[in-house]
Amino acid sequence: MEQKDILINLTELMRQPSLWFTMMSHGQEHRQRPNNQRRLLRILSTSSQPITAGTIADILDIRPASVTQIIKKLEEGGRVERIKDQQDARIVLIKITQNGLDFLNELDSTRNKLENEIFDVFTDSEQQQFGEQLEQLNAHLNDEQFNEQFVNHLNPQQREQFEELTNRRNNIGRHFNHPHNHPRGNFNDPHWF
Helix, strand or coil: CCHHHHHHHHHHHHCCHHHHHHHHHCCCCCCCCCCHHHHHHHHHHHCCCCEEHHHHHHHHCCCHHHHHHHHHHHHHCCCEEEEECCCCCCCEEEEECHHHHHHHHHHHHHHHHHHHHHHCCCCHHHHHHHHHHHHHHHHHHHCHHHHHHHHHCCCHHHHHHHHHHHHHHHHHHHHHCCCCCCCCCCCCCCCCC
16 A cells, blocks of 8 residues: 555545544543543542542542532432541542443443444454553654654744644644543543543
């Protein structure tokens, strides 16, 4: 396949609604604000014990009043419950309910089905090879030296356009940091849900 055809295919691939929808199911949406209800549920699902609203506010890096509103909505939906601390009844702890866990499991199941639908065109070894090649291409395109050489081929107007695209990518791209460490992700990532 010629390089031009590869570029055409990559461009078409980036425009596929199924890919964007699947990425959004990961919660890495192109929104200004992450879904803090889902993020809170993820935090609670990975915690070995109930936690305080103050701790949640610290982890999510949001105001305690916002945490209170989120907890209230989740409690109304039966996804979390408030319980009293056994050592100090004045302390209220937040715990995920089975309903909340079922909700997260359903999200994960849907996401996995979407991913499987997309990649079932590949055998396991082809998927592995494709993934490695994409990583190699991304590393190359992200290399500072490559970008310096690339820009040298552009006229001033093209350089300005390239710089604008680069800035746009840097603003949008931060939403696509993929959490790898936990099956449900890393709740310290501000864009994780």
